[in-house]
Amino acid sequence: MDGQRLKILWVDDDLSLVVPYSNEASDYELDLSHFECWDEAEVALVDGFNHWDAIILDAKCKHHKNSNAKADKFLTEATIAITRICAQKGKLIPWYVLSAGGAEVGPIEDNIPDERKKWDGDWDESNGRNYYLKTEDRVTLYSRIKYHVARTSQATQLRTVYYRDIFDALPHCQLDGETEVFLEDLLLPTRFNVPGLKENDQMWKLRKCVEFIFRSLIIKWQLLPTLLFVDPKKEKINLTSACYLLSGRDTIIGEKSYRLTIPVDKIAARNMDAIVRITGSYVHAGKNGENDYQTEEHLKQVHNAPYMIMSYTMALCDIILWLHSIVQQYPDPATNATYFEEVISAPESVDVSAEEVSSDTESNE
Numbered sequence: 001m002d003g004q005r006l007k008i009l010w011v012d013d014d015l016s017l018v019v020p021y022s023n024e025a026s027d028y029e030l031d032l033s034h035f036e037c038w039d040e041a042e043v044a045l046v047d048g049f050n051h052w053d054a055i056i057l058d059a060k061c062k063h064h065k066n067s068n069a070k071a072d073k074f075l076t077e078a079t080i081a082i083t084r085i086c087a088q089k090g091k092l093i094p095w096y097v098l099s100a101g102g103a104e105v106g107p108i109e110d111n112i113p114d115e116r117k118k119w120d121g122d123w124d125e126s127n128g129r130n131y132y133l134k135t136e137d138r139v140t141l142y143s144r145i146k147y148h149v150a151r152t153s154q155a156t157q158l159r160t161v162y163y164r165d166i167f168d169a170l171p172h173c174q175l176d177g178e179t180e181v182f183l184e185d186l187l188l189p190t191r192f193n194v195p196g197l198k199e200n201d202q203m204w205k206l207r208k209c210v211e212f213i214f215r216s217l218i219i220k221w222q223l224l225p226t227l228l229f230v231d232p233k234k235e236k237i238n239l240t241s242a243c244y245l246l247s248g249r250d251t252i253i254g255e256k257s258y259r260l261t262i263p264v265d266k267i268a269a270r271n272m273d274a275i276v277r278i279t280g281s282y283v284h285a286g287k288n289g290e291n292d293y294q295t296e297e298h299l300k301q302v303h304n305a306p307y308m309i310m311s312y313t314m315a316l317c318d319i320i321l322w323l324h325s326i327v328q329q330y331p332d333p334a335t336n337a338t339y340f341e342e343v344i345s346a347p348e349s350v351d352v353s354a355e356e357v358s359s360d361t362e363s364n365e
Contacts, residue, residue, distance in 0.1 A: 005029045006149055007051055011041045011078070012058035012098075021138070028142035037062040038078045045082070049089050053149045055082060056141070059099035059108045059131060075111040083115060094119045094148045096141060097131035118181070119148045154192045155184050162191055166317045169324035174220040176212040183209060186313040189306065206312055207279035210272050211358040213323055214242045222333040223262075223326070225340045227253050230357055237358040243273035250343045257343040262330070268322040271315045278312065 008025065010032045012018075022032045035041035038061065045052060061074045075097065082095055095116065099108055112130045123144070124130045132141045159167045170180055182205040189202075214237050217224040224245060230236045244251040247269035250259045299305060330336050 005031050006053040006146065008032050008054050008056055008145065009035065009041055009045055009052045010056045011035050011038060011061055012056075013037065013062050014058070017134075024138065025142055028139075028146065030142055030145065032056070037065045037067070038074060038081070039064050041078075042081055042085075045085060045093075049085070049091070049093075052093055054145045055093055055095035056145075057095060057097050059097050075108070079111075079113050079115070083113075092119075092152060094145070094152060096120065096145065098134055098138070098141060099131045100134050119152065120144070151188070154188060158184060158187050158191065163187055163317065166320055169320055173213075173216060173320065173323045173327060175216050179209055179212045182206075183316070186309070186316070190310050190313065202309055203279045203282035206275060206309065206316060207358075209316055210275050210279075210319075211237060211239065213272070213319065214239065214358070216323070217242075220333070221327055221330065222337040223260075223330060223339065225253075225258065225337075227258070239276045239358050240273065243269050243276060246272070259341060259343050260339055261341060262339045265322055265326070268319050271319055275312050275315065278308075 006029060008030050010021075012021075012034065013036050015036070018034045022034070025032045033044070035044060045055070057075065057078055059075065061078075062068070063074050063077055079095070082093070086092055097108065097112055108131050109129065116130065117124065123132075132138070166183070167180065170183075185205055186202055186209075214224065214228070218226060218228060218237070219234075224242055226234070228238050228242050228245075230238050238253065241251050241253055245258065245260050246264055247266045248260065248264040250257050252258075302308070330339075
């Protein structure tokens with residue numbers, strides 16, 4: 001967004017901050033338009049919706065010009081209104097809370113909805129709070145606004161131009177809600193320059209997307225058996241066994257052998273198996289001693305493997321289209337459950353009981 005000034009709708013009832021904050025933000029190519037209460041800001045938001053790139057809310061502000069400043073009332077009503085207006089207009093405008101801290105911290109934490117995590121969730125994790133402090137975070141906020149606005153525009157292009165068929169297929173597949181967010185993160189480097197991104201740090205997201213696909217096949221569609229869960233809480237899946245079953249192999253789970261009786265797609269299954277294995281070596285690099293893939297050495301030789309993760313991301317897109325096709329072909333979970341059977345005698349069955357298991361992945365960031 002270099003060279004393009006962003007228009008920021010800013011709501012704060014402290015008039016002494018208008019000049020210094022506006023001058024400061026201007027150095028970051030942000031034009032702050034100040035409003036003293038939410039009533040005035042809401043009119044400006046609705047009337048000039050496409051004019052605004054982001055919104056900054058004081059934590060404890062006025063809803064009406066002559067009312068008292070209360071964090072609980074203001075934040076609740078303002079954020080609900082923003083969500084409603086954005087939904088009506090069909091465009092997301094990221095918003096942020098900028099607070100003086102102090103005694104108002106409790107109401108802030110309690111009254112900022114989780115919706116903001118869609119664009120700013122990593123701030124919560126790295127700082128332990130879901131708002132920015134006026135005393136120390138202003139410059140960071142200005143920089144993050146520029147990044148998020150650029151990312152929102154790029155994500156829209158991913159969804160509506162470059163990978164429209166993939167994002168159109170996702171809702172029909174009934175995948176976990178995080179799948180779309182992770183997929184955006186994985187696809188952004190394929191079309192745009194994403195500053196500061198270490199491609200190998202994204203490997204865990206690729207792995208989680210494959211896990212979400214298997215979880216959907218088990219829970220939503222029953223095309224894979226619940227036997228693939230390896231813990232009572234159904235949090236971990238035997239990923240390798242799932243890949244083998246989908247490839248048409250008789251597979252030992254526990255002490256018995258099983259198979260799927262429907263036609264299988266060996267290409268999709270083997271692509272998932274490859275993603276599971278290679279991402280496992282990246283995610284666990286340096287944690288379990290040496291591994292078969294010599295991951296650390298490979299990363300040094302290929303500059304963090306940007307093209308490898310792009311290639312597996314493209315394979316993931318192909319897998320999503322396959323999943324969309326198969327759930328259309330087999331839409332009834334009750335019937336699907338009958339396509340899984342125990343093999344009475346299977347000397348050639350593959351025992352993968354000690355292979356890759358899901359939900360042991362975490363970000364390297």
